[in-house]
Amino acid sequence: MAKNAIKATNLGKRYAIGSSLNSYRTLRETLSSAFSQAGRQAEPDNDLPDHIWALKDVSFEVEKGAVLGIIGRNGAGKSTLLKVLSRVTEPTEGSVAIHGRVGSLLEVGTGFHPELTGRENIFLNGAILGMKRREIERKFDEIVAFAEVEKFIDTPVKRFSSGMYLRLAFAVAAHLEPEILVVDEVLAVGDAEFQRKCLGKMSDVAKQGRTVLFVSHNMSAILRLTEETLVIDRGNLLLRAPTAEAVDYYLSRGLNQEGARFWQPDEIDPKNPFRPISIKINDASGAMNTTIRSSQPFTIELEYEVVKPIKGLRVGIYLLTSHGEFVFTSFDTDDPKKFSKYALREPGLYRSTVTIPENILNGGRFVLGMNASAYRIKTYFHDEQALAFNVDPSGAPGTQWPESRLGPIRPAFSWEIKKRKNGKKQR
Amino acid sequence: MENRAEERLSLIKPSRGWAALNLRDLWTYRELIFFMTWRDLKVRYKQTFLGASWAILQPFLTMVVFSIFFGSLAQVPSDGVPYPIFSYTALIPWTLFSKALQDASRSLVNNSHMITKVYFPRMILPLSSVLAGVVDFLIAFLVLIGMMFYFKLFPTGYIWTLPLFLLLALVTAVGVGLWLSALNVLFRDINYVLPFLTQFWMYMTPIAYPSSMIPEQWRALYALNPMTGVVEGFRWALLGTGQPPGVMTAVSSVVALVLLVTGMFYFRRMERLFADMV
Numbered sequence: 001m002a003k004n005a006i007k008a009t010n011l012g013k014r015y016a017i018g019s020s021l022n023s024y025r026t027l028r029e030t031l032s033s034a035f036s037q038a039g040r041q042a043e044p045d046n047d048l049p050d051h052i053w054a055l056k057d058v059s060f061e062v063e064k065g066a067v068l069g070i071i072g073r074n075g076a077g078k079s080t081l082l083k084v085l086s087r088v089t090e091p092t093e094g095s096v097a098i099h100g101r102v103g104s105l106l107e108v109g110t111g112f113h114p115e116l117t118g119r120e121n122i123f124l125n126g127a128i129l130g131m132k133r134r135e136i137e138r139k140f141d142e143i144v145a146f147a148e149v150e151k152f153i154d155t156p157v158k159r160f161s162s163g164m165y166l167r168l169a170f171a172v173a174a175h176l177e178p179e180i181l182v183v184d185e186v187l188a189v190g191d192a193e194f195q196r197k198c199l200g201k202m203s204d205v206a207k208q209g210r211t212v213l214f215v216s217h218n219m220s221a222i223l224r225l226t227e228e229t230l231v232i233d234r235g236n237l238l239l240r241a242p243t244a245e246a247v248d249y250y251l252s253r254g255l256n257q258e259g260a261r262f263w264q265p266d267e268i269d270p271k272n273p274f275r276p277i278s279i280k281i282n283d284a285s286g287a288m289n290t291t292i293r294s295s296q297p298f299t300i301e302l303e304y305e306v307v308k309p310i311k312g313l314r315v316g317i318y319l320l321t322s323h324g325e326f327v328f329t330s331f332d333t334d335d336p337k338k339f340s341k342y343a344l345r346e347p348g349l350y351r352s353t354v355t356i357p358e359n360i361l362n363g364g365r366f367v368l369g370m371n372a373s374a375y376r377i378k379t380y381f382h383d384e385q386a387l388a389f390n391v392d393p394s395g396a397p398g399t400q401w402p403e404s405r406l407g408p409i410r411p412a413f414s415w416e417i418k419k420r421k422n423g424k425k426q427r
Numbered sequence: 428m429e430n431r432a433e434e435r436l437s438l439i440k441p442s443r444g445w446a447a448l449n450l451r452d453l454w455t456y457r458e459l460i461f462f463m464t465w466r467d468l469k470v471r472y473k474q475t476f477l478g479a480s481w482a483i484l485q486p487f488l489t490m491v492v493f494s495i496f497f498g499s500l501a502q503v504p505s506d507g508v509p510y511p512i513f514s515y516t517a518l519i520p521w522t523l524f525s526k527a528l529q530d531a532s533r534s535l536v537n538n539s540h541m542i543t544k545v546y547f548p549r550m551i552l553p554l555s556s557v558l559a560g561v562v563d564f565l566i567a568f569l570v571l572i573g574m575m576f577y578f579k580l581f582p583t584g585y586i587w588t589l590p591l592f593l594l595l596a597l598v599t600a601v602g603v604g605l606w607l608s609a610l611n612v613l614f615r616d617i618n619y620v621l622p623f624l625t626q627f628w629m630y631m632t633p634i635a636y637p638s639s640m641i642p643e644q645w646r647a648l649y650a651l652n653p654m655t656g657v658v659e660g661f662r663w664a665l666l667g668t669g670q671p672p673g674v675m676t677a678v679s680s681v682v683a684l685v686l687l688v689t690g691m692f693y694f695r696r697m698e699r700l701f702a703d704m705v
């Protein structure tokens with residue numbers, strides 16, 4: 001029996017870009033290519049401007065039973081790679097040899113129908129994922145218990161809360177028993193307790209000697225679950241290294257850079273005297289980033305234009321957890337001295353910057369919102385979900401224990417420990 | 428042990444030209460065909476107010492309209508049986524067929540979220556939407572039995588051949604459905620073409636009129652339409668009218684098989700584009 005579960009050789013995937021209409025072909029073209037092999041053999045030029053290589057020349061091997069992480073910023077080609085591996089889409093060039101059944105968790109709940117009950121959806125979704133009916137029957141109770149939806153199992157899933165829905169969807173997929181499990185960012189699902197269960201389930205899968213490919217933006221999950229990690233950028237495989245090294249490379253090279261939100265002029269009412277331009281997150285080195293470290297300070301930069309003079313304007317941020325709970329709110333004129341200095345904001349381009357010190361946020365995903373208002377007069381601009389970013393807890397207080405800490409903040413306190421009395425000597 | 432057996436080597440690589448049908452894969456996923464068919468039915472009957480009665484209303488009301496305009500007013504001959512039952516016998520396989528085309532042609536586009544996320548043999552989608560129509564067919568068939576009692580007509584001894592004609596209708600529907608569903612991913616025009624196609628096709632099929640009205644020299648050409656074979660077969664087996672199956676039925680069956688096989692190959696050829704284009 002072969003040692004490798006997956007062997008990818010010079011894998012490449014090219015997509016047509018531009019409006020999707022361009023990718024529909026004319027009837028004439030299709031007919032001619034359907035009836036003449038020649039039209040197909042003459043492969044178009046690789047450097048056509050309307051094509052993009054989502055994957056290019058990617059080769060790697062995965063041993064049986066290995067847990068391999070895949071990291072890269074959005075659009076780097078991670079999802080394309082997983083889609084090729086799970087046979088959703090064909091590669092344009094290269095090949096992959098796969099030993100065993102591939103189960104993919106590309107998106108949980110595929111094929112769930114809102115009108116059907118939880119029970120019905122378990123069977124349907126299981127069948128879509130490639131399970132046999134007997135296999136589903138055997139695991140049915142386990143799936144329901146894992147999802148914690150026993151009471152609602154005969155209710156149409158359209159009446160489920162979004163948390164219940166996702167838990168059920170993940171539970172079905174997690175009970176698939178493929179030789180190779182492909183997981184794409186499912187850990188954003190549910191509350192902390194459920195996430196812990198999901199991670200536990202994944203490491204069980206790995207312990208059973210199955211092969212796991214795991215894509216995530218959650219560096220601590222990657223660090224905890226995987227031994228080796230691939231770093232992908234712009235369709236190229238940049239590095240394959242032990243996970244700690246790969247994560248370090250990824251974070252330090254700023255490959256996850258995209259920590260900015262720009263507002264287009266047409267998103268804003270032209271009569272609004274306040275015009276937001278951008279919100280950016282810069283890491284400690286000053287580079288724009290979507291992942292910052294808990295143990296280092298970072299800055300948030302707001303750029304905006306004041307078109308007409310505004311009295312009493314305050315521009316600020318909201319910080320929310322990914323579950324939508326507010327962590328804090330802060331305005332650029334919170335300081336009374338600043339407020340009196342900028343009592344009237346004259347027209348012009350502005351930049352308000354704030355530095356968030358180290359050891360404030362716990363690891364996880366956070367959302368930044370923006371607000372521009374004058375107290376009790378008017379809200380000029382309000383966006384509670386302008387930008388999402390990740391906090392990597394490595395190096396934060398208490399990380400000698402590889403557990404996730406509860407709560408959105410993780411301050412560094414100085415504890416004092418004093419021995420008040422000597423205990424009795426044990427004999 | 429089951430898992431062991433499935434631990435096989437698969438090679439993923441770009442395919443060129445015509446692809447193998449890969450019926451083995453379809454067999455592995457046979458339960459999914461059942462589940463998708465069941466889902467289509469369940470959802471349809473849950474979401475519509477009249478539920479299963481649509482399966483009866485559609486052919487029945489068409490029969491009423493045909494009986495008034497073609498049967499009574501235009502005096503179209505009906506091979507010696509009452510016109511309502513003459514047209515209804517043809518309308519139930521026809522409704523199955525036209526509904527199958529409609530559902531199959533949309534099946535890929537409607538399930539795009541599944542196609543872009545999970546692998547399964549895509550042929551399952553048009554296939555199960557055709558099969559879902561069989562349940563409607565059976566419900567409508569119950570009404571036919573009732574009508575036969577009412578008109579005091581008894582089926583011929585050849586009623587056992589009926590499933591064969593049903594099979595012929597299904598083969599034709601799957602064949603055309605595969606073509607249309609794959610084409611619909613590439614050209615959404617199919618949605619607009621389909622109503623015309625079904626309408627023309629209906630006039631080319633002896634539903635409102637008997638095929639005996641067709642001049643002898645055109646019969647062979649006429650039989651190229653597999654639905655002619657189906658409708659003639661239904662009438663022959665149930666009502667005893669028309670000719671027993673012969674050359675015409677054979678021609679119809681061959682055409683149906685050609686449609687099915689070419690449809691499958693065309694579908695398989697286009698399958699690789701679905702996830703990127705749907």
